[in-house]
Amino acid sequence: MNADLETAPKRDGLRRVAIDPVSRVEGHGKVTLLVDDDGHIHEARLHIVEFRGFEAFIEGRPYWEVPVMVQRLCGICPVSHHLAAAKALDFVVGAVPVTATADKMRRLMHYGQILQSHALHFFHLSSPDLLFGFEAEVGRRNIIGVAEAHPDIARQGVALRRFGQQVIAATAGKRVHGTAAVPGGINRHLAPADRDALLAEAEAMVAWAREAVHLVRRLHEADPALYDRFGHFESPIMSIVRADGAMDLYDGALRMRAADGGIVRDAVPPQFYMDFITEAVKPWSYMKFPYVTDLGAERGWYKVGPLARVQNCDFIPTPLAEAERRAFRDYLGGALQHAPLAYHWARMIELLHAAEVIRDMLPDPDLTAGERMAGGARQPAGVGVIEAPRGTLIHHYAVGEDDLVGWCNLIVSTTHNNQAMNTAVREVARRYLDGKTLTEGLLNHIEVAIRAFDPCLSCATHALGKMPLRLELRDRAGAMLDRIARDA
Amino acid sequence: MTEPRKIRLATVSLAGCFGCHMSLLDIDDHLFELAGKVAFDRSPLTDIKRCGPCDIGLIEGGVCNAENVHVLRAFRANCHTLVALGACAVNGGLPAQRNHLDLGRCLTAVFQSRPGMDTGAVPDDPELPLPLDQVHPIHEVVHVDYFLPGCPPSGEAIWAFVSDLLAGRTPRVAHPLLHFD
Numbered sequence: 001m002n003a004d005l006e007t008a009p010k011r012d013g014l015r016r017v018a019i020d021p022v023s024r025v026e027g028h029g030k031v032t033l034l035v036d037d038d039g040h041i042h043e044a045r046l047h048i049v050e051f052r053g054f055e056a057f058i059e060g061r062p063y064w065e066v067p068v069m070v071q072r073l074c075g076i077c078p079v080s081h082h083l084a085a086a087k088a089l090d091f092v093v094g095a096v097p098v099t100a101t102a103d104k105m106r107r108l109m110h111y112g113q114i115l116q117s118h119a120l121h122f123f124h125l126s127s128p129d130l131l132f133g134f135e136a137e138v139g140r141r142n143i144i145g146v147a148e149a150h151p152d153i154a155r156q157g158v159a160l161r162r163f164g165q166q167v168i169a170a171t172a173g174k175r176v177h178g179t180a181a182v183p184g185g186i187n188r189h190l191a192p193a194d195r196d197a198l199l200a201e202a203e204a205m206v207a208w209a210r211e212a213v214h215l216v217r218r219l220h221e222a223d224p225a226l227y228d229r230f231g232h233f234e235s236p237i238m239s240i241v242r243a244d245g246a247m248d249l250y251d252g253a254l255r256m257r258a259a260d261g262g263i264v265r266d267a268v269p270p271q272f273y274m275d276f277i278t279e280a281v282k283p284w285s286y287m288k289f290p291y292v293t294d295l296g297a298e299r300g301w302y303k304v305g306p307l308a309r310v311q312n313c314d315f316i317p318t319p320l321a322e323a324e325r326r327a328f329r330d331y332l333g334g335a336l337q338h339a340p341l342a343y344h345w346a347r348m349i350e351l352l353h354a355a356e357v358i359r360d361m362l363p364d365p366d367l368t369a370g371e372r373m374a375g376g377a378r379q380p381a382g383v384g385v386i387e388a389p390r391g392t393l394i395h396h397y398a399v400g401e402d403d404l405v406g407w408c409n410l411i412v413s414t415t416h417n418n419q420a421m422n423t424a425v426r427e428v429a430r431r432y433l434d435g436k437t438l439t440e441g442l443l444n445h446i447e448v449a450i451r452a453f454d455p456c457l458s459c460a461t462h463a464l465g466k467m468p469l470r471l472e473l474r475d476r477a478g479a480m481l482d483r484i485a486r487d488a
Numbered sequence: 489m490t491e492p493r494k495i496r497l498a499t500v501s502l503a504g505c506f507g508c509h510m511s512l513l514d515i516d517d518h519l520f521e522l523a524g525k526v527a528f529d530r531s532p533l534t535d536i537k538r539c540g541p542c543d544i545g546l547i548e549g550g551v552c553n554a555e556n557v558h559v560l561r562a563f564r565a566n567c568h569t570l571v572a573l574g575a576c577a578v579n580g581g582l583p584a585q586r587n588h589l590d591l592g593r594c595l596t597a598v599f600q601s602r603p604g605m606d607t608g609a610v611p612d613d614p615e616l617p618l619p620l621d622q623v624h625p626i627h628e629v630v631h632v633d634y635f636l637p638g639c640p641p642s643g644e645a646i647w648a649f650v651s652d653l654l655a656g657r658t659p660r661v662a663h664p665l666l667h668f669d
């Protein structure tokens with residue numbers, strides 16, 4: 001068997017097996033395996049197969065359109081893009097810091113986003129694997145199957161997601177693709193009636209989120225051989241943390257820990273991300289491969305997202321989630337957890353944190369009244385960074401004196417995890433699939449590893465393919481709609 | 489007496505952002521009611537990877553590459569009623585903003601001359617589906633039975649629409665529920 005599995009040394013005579021599409025994830029991806037006659041695996045790759053080109057068509061648009069446009073990168077975490085863009089453009093309009101009202105409205109919106117996205121990912125997408133087993137019958141492995149077998153879990157999951165969406169609607173104006181964050185601030189207050197309706201349910205949501213943490217913890221404790229080893233590999237971790245080391249998903253500076261837990265970079269201001277991170281390109285995926293520049297492409301790749309954040313911060317500033325964080329860290333006696341399935345546990349700890357933050361923030365009078373906009377001297381460019389549900393999200397814009405975006409660069413959360421997801425896929429291929437007859441259930445093992453990272457594959461597609469093209473698209477009557485003829 | 493046959497429902501995201509699927513889930517608790525009436529076929533919410541014979545197919549997103557065309561045609565061939573769900577499926581939506589750009593030249597430049605990137609070739613593996621020069625609304629490729637606008641259509645609008653279809657009525661989404669943003 002080829003040790004690395006990224007690229008088969010010889011492709012002749014190998015059979016291609018595809019998992020296409022990868023399901024119960026957001027966006028468009030597929031996995032290909034190259035297998036020999038004895039069932040040994042020579043290559044395993046996660047491909048991101050769609051290209052959208054957002055960075056190209058944002059250039060030339062007026063800057064104030066951007067926070068609304070970029071949300072359409074992703075319907076699961078639109079708020080993250082909305083806010084990262086607004087934060088970047090705050091610099092451009094000279095509004096740093098923004099007003100207390102703007103800061104708090106945006107934070108509340110963001111924690112609503114974390115709550116709904118984490119609930120969606122765990123209950124609607126991933127829980128069937130964990131509750132029924134990786135090889136359960138295909139027809140059962142979905143949220144409807146969960147609702148039949150575990151109605152309470154499904155109902156609580158649907159309610160947690162609904163509540164997060166209602167927080168977003170109350171702060172952003174709509175559940176999906178709201179409009180409230182604008183360069184320099186926010187364009188609405190929280191309505192007292194919305195606040196009261198949310199407050200009435202907030203305590204129940206905290207309780208259910210806590211049950212979700214305990215559910216995942218029980219799963220770990222019941223089968224540590226699986227949960228601690230499945231797809232396991234070690235790597236550095238990265239996220240932003242607050243200046244005092246607290247978890248803060250809305251703002252902070254970059255911190256990186258080595259695989260052994262030691263801090264190797266700290267307090268890196270996000271606007272220097274370009275010196276800090278380089279993105280590599282591989283011919284078989286539209287998703288780029290970032291790494292920490294001075295560590296190099298081989299050693300410098302890392303994990304982001306809940307598993308990174310829960311272990312990168314020094315503490316979580318809400319009591320129930322902090323108690324769960326301690327239990328999580330104690331589980332391996334203080335050593336970092338690297339197993340992909342531990343993402344679910346860490347994600348539920350953040351779900352609980354988000355529920356606590358929302359409950360505690362709602363009564364704040366700055367949300368329902370106060371100055372919404374700030375402004376100052378124009379700047380030519382700005383960088384906005386935020387911890388989206390899936391990890392560190394970076395938006396960077398340069399804006400001309402004509403108010404048009406001259407240049408933009410986006411590094412989305414899932415892209416940071418590209419190498420990590422590919423590595424997990426190869427670990428699972430090596431350990432569970434090599435030399436076996438590939439059944440549907442075995443192939444689902446690969447998807448279980450990918451799902452743990454909660455990839456958002458439509459976010460991650462903003463590059464272009466260049467291939468020899470000969471393609472005609474015809475309508476129903478046979479008339480030509482589009483013809484492509486281009487050489488590589 | 490045998491139970492009435494469940495209606496089969498398939499959904500797919502082509503060149504969309506998944507927001508329309510999020511809105512489908514925004515029917516909240518009605519999800520359980522829906523599950524009582526329909527069986528899900530291919531959908532990002534299930535592990536069924538190929539669309540089988542279905543009563544209803546909901547399409548999110550326009551058509552941006554060769555694979556989208558194949559998937560869309562398979563849905564049309566299998567679904568009795570095909571619905572363009574949301575702005576992207578109806579008219580291409582935001583991804584169609586790239587239609588006025590020369591795909592090859594512009595984005596090749598983006599790929600190879602960006603600061604903060606290794607200099608590398610543009611991805612060209614045969615596993616990557618061929619991108620189309622333009623993003624197309626789905627009705628340019630197949631016949632579409634219903635169009636539900638909105639970016640995304642709200643959960644209420646989707647529930648009203650699907651409820652009518654399930655009850656065998658011609659869907660009529662009340663005006664206040666229809667919007668285009």
Ligand code: SF4
Pocket residue numbers: 072075176503504505506507508548549573574575576577581582638639640641
């Ligand atoms: S219509 Fe809007 S919400 Fe739906 S896929 Fe397109 S951009 Fe996303």
